[in-house]
Amino acid sequence: MATGLIALLDDVAAIARLAAASADDVAAASMKASSKAIGVVVDDAAVTPKYIAGLSPARELPIIWKIAKGSLRNKLLFLLPAALLLAAFLPWAITPILMLGGLYLSFEGAEKILSAVMGHAHSDDAVLAEGETVEDLEDRQVSGAIRTDLILSGEIMAISLAEVADKSIGTQAAALIAVSLLITAGVYGVVGLLVKMDDIGLHLAKREGGVRSLGRGLVGAMPIVLGAIAKIGTVAMLWVGGGILVHGLEEFHLEAIPHAAHVVQNVIAGLMPFAPGLGAWLGFAIASALVGLVAGGVLALIVPRILGLFGKKAH
Template identity: 80%
Template structure:
């Protein structure tokens, strides 16, 4: 099967295989893991900036720091022990858990698209925000970000665990800790830079002479566009990642129809790009993964609201 999004499951093998020997090997494995978990990481980076929107600029970085600490706590205190216990006692459950995560990501991505098309987003009402103090709003947003991070972090940890389940507990722990530190630092470092980029632009715009003021004005004007594009990339990444995980899971259970169809799409695109067949295969499989994620997630997005109302009324 072609590489690409499947690297989220296949190429993350490098995490523990390289992590077994030394600290240098662990660092190399973690770097590879973060690059291969591109879809989940991009979605995390795309989602997080909304949690500081509308708040005082002076509180932006402290809030990001609080979310980053919560993310690391999720990974090291909850997900890491759970992953090690799972590997020790229920290794067969790793693939089904990954597929549940794939369903969730597909649902989230499709739900965002349906929300945009049908015009019912998730914006908070003014009444909710005006009835809360600034501290309460901040705590609510931080709590929401940490809960969202728990799902995405769980998916990353499960992906890593699926490739180190046959190694010793020490190797598994070292690899998962390294991945946790690297991805958390990378994601929230980038998020912090994103949310402060407009402030950097304002600072540069106030400089006199040279090209810096023009650069600053460009940053101020361009950041809303960057954030909008990042949000769209995050939605696409959810479908891409979710669909790829589902395809790989079906392959693990020897249900080959959809995996073979996705591979055929990759081969077809590769045939149209004789100058770069590897890139064509990757692109084709990525598109097929996103389509699978969109179809499965779309069905879930249509079913979840009525089911929620039904069970809510019964409760």
């Protein structure tokens, strides 16, 4: 009996170790996938506040909550099953789809730069259309944000899937669920904090003592912070999009552009002998951003003309 009990305890311990190992695999895969998707995450956080601009401050957090729920629905109900089916039946298609996402990111980043250079920037404030109620406007803004999120979430899931493609289907599913929850909570938590930071600043500015100066500083700093986030998001799109294109070309053994990127990486790493790892990362990020800028710039010039042939406008 004692022997049987010891054997049972050994079995339980083995199962516990296996479960712990699986949890570690999921955690490691989730963090690796999340880190690769950081550029899209920054873009998501930079894009979302424009759907809140111009609406009632009292409705900002409820609207962000609606968008966050829509984002989670996009990831878990639509994109997760599609990603798992893709991994199971068409694994060869992951790299081409990922490269399409890289082209889209590069196009978005380059288009923003071209718009800024050419003076085509416009206000993000929500405006009531003729005959539209405030509730209609809110629904329109939420729907637009969720549609945009579907594209960005698709890129996040594709990048994440590529990072865990060599894992079991169970680990892939668990990792993608973890990435979905982590990124959705992170992005919309940050967005909620950003859009309410000026209200926090105004509240502090009305109080006595040193916090008044802090409140005024927050109010004055938020436009700068939001502008900086938008610029960082643009650079991140080029860096991540270009990096995806470079790695995709390597997968297809088209070595010219990847070779040039690695030359830039090695040169910059050589200029930073005190931190070669950081230099190598920075060099590849710069090279990737340049690839993204060129590829996206070409698309940004071509796409409006193609759409113009069909009587449509680029958005």
